[in-house]
Amino acid sequence: MKRKENAQAYLVMNNKKLTIDDIALALGISKTTVSRAISGKGRISQATRNKVKEFIEINNYKPNIIAKSLAQSKTYNIAVLIPSDCNISELPFFQNCMYGVCEAAASRDYDVLVIYTSGNETDNLERVIINNKIDGVVVTRTVVDDNVVKLLKRHNLPFVTIGSTNDPEVIRIDHDHRSACCQLTRLLIRQGIQKIALIGGNNTHMVTLNRYQGFLDAFRLEKLEPNKDNIYLNVENTSTIDDITENLLKKDVECILCMDDVICSKVLYKLQKEHVDVPDRIKLASFYNSMLLANQTPSITTLDFDVKTLGVTSCNILLDVINSQEVETKTYLDYKIFELDSTK
Amino acid sequence: MKRKENAQAYLVMNNKKLTIDDIALALGISKTTVSRAISGKGRISQATRNKVKEFIEINNYKPNIIAKSLAQSKTYNIAVLIPSDCNISELPFFQNCMYGVCEAAASRDYDVLVIYTSGNETDNLERVIINNKIDGVVVTRTVVDDNVVKLLKRHNLPFVTIGSTNDPEVIRIDHDHRSACCQLTRLLIRQGIQKIALIGGNNTHMVTLNRYQGFLDAFRLEKLEPNKDNIYLNVENTSTIDDITENLLKKDVECILCMDDVICSKVLYKLQKEHVDVPDRIKLASFYNSMLLANQTPSITTLDFDVKTLGVTSCNILLDVINSQEVETKTYLDYKIFELDSTK
DNA sequence: CTGAAAGCGCTTACAG
DNA sequence: CTGAAAGCGCTTACAG
Numbered sequence: 220m221k222r223k224e225n226a227q228a229y230l231v232m233n234n235k236k237l238t239i240d241d242i243a244l245a246l247g248i249s250k251t252t253v254s255r256a257i258s259g260k261g262r263i264s265q266a267t268r269n270k271v272k273e274f275i276e277i278n279n280y281k282p283n284i285i286a287k288s289l290a291q292s293k294t295y296n297i298a299v300l301i302p303s304d305c306n307i308s309e310l311p312f313f314q315n316c317m318y319g320v321c322e323a324a325a326s327r328d329y330d331v332l333v334i335y336t337s338g339n340e341t342d343n344l345e346r347v348i349i350n351n352k353i354d355g356v357v358v359t360r361t362v363v364d365d366n367v368v369k370l371l372k373r374h375n376l377p378f379v380t381i382g383s384t385n386d387p388e389v390i391r392i393d394h395d396h397r398s399a400c401c402q403l404t405r406l407l408i409r410q411g412i413q414k415i416a417l418i419g420g421n422n423t424h425m426v427t428l429n430r431y432q433g434f435l436d437a438f439r440l441e442k443l444e445p446n447k448d449n450i451y452l453n454v455e456n457t458s459t460i461d462d463i464t465e466n467l468l469k470k471d472v473e474c475i476l477c478m479d480d481v482i483c484s485k486v487l488y489k490l491q492k493e494h495v496d497v498p499d500r501i502k503l504a505s506f507y508n509s510m511l512l513a514n515q516t517p518s519i520t521t522l523d524f525d526v527k528t529l530g531v532t533s534c535n536i537l538l539d540v541i542n543s544q545e546v547e548t549k550t551y552l553d554y555k556i557f558e559l560d561s562t563k
Numbered sequence: 564m565k566r567k568e569n570a571q572a573y574l575v576m577n578n579k580k581l582t583i584d585d586i587a588l589a590l591g592i593s594k595t596t597v598s599r600a601i602s603g604k605g606r607i608s609q610a611t612r613n614k615v616k617e618f619i620e621i622n623n624y625k626p627n628i629i630a631k632s633l634a635q636s637k638t639y640n641i642a643v644l645i646p647s648d649c650n651i652s653e654l655p656f657f658q659n660c661m662y663g664v665c666e667a668a669a670s671r672d673y674d675v676l677v678i679y680t681s682g683n684e685t686d687n688l689e690r691v692i693i694n695n696k697i698d699g700v701v702v703t704r705t706v707v708d709d710n711v712v713k714l715l716k717r718h719n720l721p722f723v724t725i726g727s728t729n730d731p732e733v734i735r736i737d738h739d740h741r742s743a744c745c746q747l748t749r750l751l752i753r754q755g756i757q758k759i760a761l762i763g764g765n766n767t768h769m770v771t772l773n774r775y776q777g778f779l780d781a782f783r784l785e786k787l788e789p790n791k792d793n794i795y796l797n798v799e800n801t802s803t804i805d806d807i808t809e810n811l812l813k814k815d816v817e818c819i820l821c822m823d824d825v826i827c828s829k830v831l832y833k834l835q836k837e838h839v840d841v842p843d844r845i846k847l848a849s850f851y852n853s854m855l856l857a858n859q860t861p862s863i864t865t866l867d868f869d870v871k872t873l874g875v876t877s878c879n880i881l882l883d884v885i886n887s888q889e890v891e892t893k894t895y896l897d898y899k900i901f902e903l904d905s906t907k
Numbered sequence: 908c909t910g911a912a913a914g915c916g917c918t919t920a921c922a923g
Numbered sequence: 924c925t926g927a928a929a930g931c932g933c934t935t936a937c938a939g
Contacts (some may be wrong), residue, residue, distance in 0.1 A: 237917055249926045254918060261919085262924050273632070283692045285638065286916030288629045289931045296696075299677075307855070310654050318647070321679055325687050330696055332640075333677045335665055344668050350638075352674055427575045491836065511651070578925060582932055595911045605935085606908050712927030864917045 237280045239373050246274060250373060257282065281556045296330050297537060298346065298353045300367060302360050303335035305457070310479030311509045315366045316381060319530020324404055327538055329354075335453055338362055338423075342372050348374050355541045357381065357533050361391075377540045379533050381425065383425045390412065392533045392550045394524045398504050399554050400433030401440070403522055404476065407562060408441045410503060412473045416449035418463060419478035427452065430478050457485055464489045467501075474502035479512040483519060487512075503561045517560035524554045581624045590618055601626065640674050641881060642690065642697045644711060646704050647679035650799070652825030655853045656870055660703045660725060663874020671882055673698075682706055683765075687712050692718050692868045697904035699885045701725065701877050704902035705735075722883045723877050727769045733752050734884060736877045736894045738868045740770055744777030745784070745896050747866055748820065751906060752785045756846060757818045760793035762807060762830065765820035771796065774822050774850050801829055808833045811845075818906065824855040827863060831856075847905045868898045 224277060239257075243250040247269060256262045256271035288294050299320050301313050303305045315345050321331045332342050332353060344367065347353055355377035358367055368389060371378045373375045379390045405414060419427050429451065438445045440467070447473055453462050463488050467475060477483035482507035490497055497503050497517055504520040505512060539546045583601075587594040592611060593689065599605045600615035602895060618624070632638050643664050645657050665675045676697060678687050691697055699721035704712055705728045713732060714747045715722045723734045751759060759780050763771050775796065793816055795807050808830050811819060821827035827849035834841055841861055843845050848864040849856060856863045883890045 239918095240916075249929095251919080251926055252924085255925085256567075263924055267924085270923080281693045283916050284696060285629060285632045286931090287918075289627075289917040290932085292918080292931075295694075295920085296676075307655050308852070310658050311651050312656065314654050317677060318679060321677055321687075325690065328690075330676050330691060330694075332676075333643075333661060333665055333676050334674075344667075346672075349625045350674075352628060372893065392787060411742065443778050455715075488832075489801075495749075509651070559641060583934095584932075594933085595910055595912095595935080598909085599909085602934080608908055611908085627932050630915090633917085634932080636915070663931040828930075 237239040256316040294354050297355045298332040298334045298351045299357045316530040317525035319527040320534040323531040323534035355537045363423050379537045394553045394554045396429040397433040399522050400430045401436040404434050404437030414473040416467050416472045416475045418482050419452045422452040460485045463491050477505045479507040480505050498561050500555050520559045520562040521557050601640050629640045637694040638698050640697045642678045643675045643701045648681040659870035660874040663871040664878040667875040667878035679770045699881045725882045729866050737897045739895045740773040741777040742826050743866050743873045744774045745780040748778050748781030760811050760816045762826050763796045766796040804829045805833050821853040823851040824849050842905050864903045864906040865901050
């Protein structure tokens with residue numbers, strides 16, 4: 220009873236933010252003890268712990284993270300890296316990743332710094348590292364021979380990558396794009412579709428290469444040869460896609476596989492413009508589902524990855540690394556195949 | 564010469580991060596002086612300042628921002644708020660804003676925390692405020708009767724909004740959507756187009772209301788009455804847009820004005836599907852240009868706003884506020900009108 | 908122009 | 924189980 224009154228009194232006479240010293244003073248104990256009660260580290264009696272917890276509750280005490288940071292050499296911040304050279308179509312992926320990362324971070328009382336990097340431009344990241352503002356990094360895209368990965372290793376900072384790397388030490392979280400694309404391709408082949416074309420994006424991105432490998436795997440496993448002339452990588456703009464689509468129509472390809480929804484929606488747009496019926500005249504499928512193709516007629520066969528969960532998982536694994544827990548080097552998340560009208 | 568040798572020697576014998584104490588010791592001066600040389604605050608001789616600067620340069624000293632934060636009660640972080648309920652089509656806007664904010668922040672040695680909020684869910688923001696992790700906030704969307712704005716005022720934290728608010732005290736940076744939409748509408752009216760339909764999004768967003776007002780202004784200034792039956796707000800999904808488009812065709816509307824590119828591209832998609840010619844049969848224009856409509860045939864008449872610059876400007880103004888400089892309460896940025904094939 | 912000292916609000920050996 | 928004290932790496936009155 221007495222205690223509660225003190226607490227209230229304290230609150231009234233002081234309008235600044237409460238510190239650990241204030242609590243110690245009000246409760247007649249040392250600040251060491253208060254600190255222990257809060258952190259749970261070291262021996263402390265249940266009674267005093269409760270006393271402190273109660274006071275904190277009543278007075279709505281919040282520790283100053285900055286002071287904690289300085290004392291512990293931790294920041295309780297992580298960074299999420301967004302490629303500054305990503306095009307508008309890739310945005311939803313990174314946005315969803317980031318959303319997942321932020322959610323997971325918040326629930327563990329970490330905050331998230333956004334940093335834009337591109338292959339050669341890593342200054343922003345380096346500045347933040349040198350300024351000691353982060354405890355770890357989520358890399359949302361990996362490229363071949365990744366500068367960012369090198370930088371992070373050099374600075375010895377915990378990090379995880381979304382997407383594969385050639386470096387086996389790197390902790391990575393991903394969907395198994397290779398096996399997913401292999402599966403989808405096999406599914407089509409087994410329907411009797413053999414003249415399949417492939418259109419993909421930037422081939423310095425690991426994910427593009429993985430999807431491509433999966434495509435090849437499928438043919439190998441089905442003991443077939445893909446027609447290399449119908450494989451187009453590094454396709455980034457609309458007019459190129461239009462040309463490719465026209466060519467593929469002339470060549471009487473049976474199905475166009477697109478590495479992502481943006482390519483797919485552009486192909487679809489072109490086909491509709493030319494009044495080419497999908498799936499009767501030509502079939503169409505996408506290796507990545509971003510909701511861009513939702514509500515489309517015909518409904519498009521596609522692989523579905525839960526990108527937000529990818530972000531959540533990556534963040535959780537990173538925080539485990541930061542807090543010196545054992546983690547798996549490689550984590551693959553589940554995916555789904557939506558077999559819909561466009562390949563029927 | 565001697566000094567440089569010491570500097571080098573120092574570097575060799577110590578592999579931990581340099582502190583201000585190390586510099587003071589190495590240079591035989593007090594750390595107060597070192598601090599002053601770095602910050603430029605207080606009197607200090609040019610000679611000692613140079614000495615310190617040189618040492619810092621050679622040894623690549625970087626101050627510990629966390630310690631600085633604690634001493635100054637500053638964090639050198641700002642937050643950028645992203646609506647967690649924004650749909651895929653609004654992403655490019657927020658992403659570009661954020662990109663601009665990050666760029667401006669980095670160039671002034673601030674970092675950017677991403678925080679997702681929605682109208683009622685402001686917990687994430689509150690947590691960060693209470694944890695003292697930010698010096699200010701960029702609000703990237705304002706809604707009617709904004710909870711976020713209230714929260715920020717209550718906590719007395721510097722902030723700016725991108726987009727208007729009803730609160731005249733709030734510092735805001737924006738394009739003048741009202742006048743922009745008014746101009747574009749008048750342009751059409753003066754071409755003799757009078758039966759104009761309007762399709763817009765969420766009408767709790769200030770930007771939607773502003774654009775709508777601009778549309779009305781145009782008619783008022785041209786001494787005409789808009790047909791209220793052809794005005795659709797709160798339109799968010801594809802099938803609704805399809806229905807509306809069909810209706811408008813039946814009603815022989817001359818032009819459809821869309822509040823943003825996503826709506827516009829859906830309308831266009833529907834029109835193409837129905838083989839309705841633009842601009843011969845019906846004209847089409849958009850109030851916002853996100854590159855989504857780039858490379859479209861016909862080219863679409865639209866308003867063009869430089870969103871990244873909006874982010875840069877907002878961040879700079881916020882940082883000015885944080886550093887107690889005078890700023891304008893209201894900043895309007897320029898925009899462009901692209902009058903293209905879709906309204907010819 | 909320069910320095911000794913206190914302070915920012917925590918944590919953490921060390922001693923009891 | 925608890926506390927006094929030093930420390931994290933800066934800044935900033937205050938005194939000279």
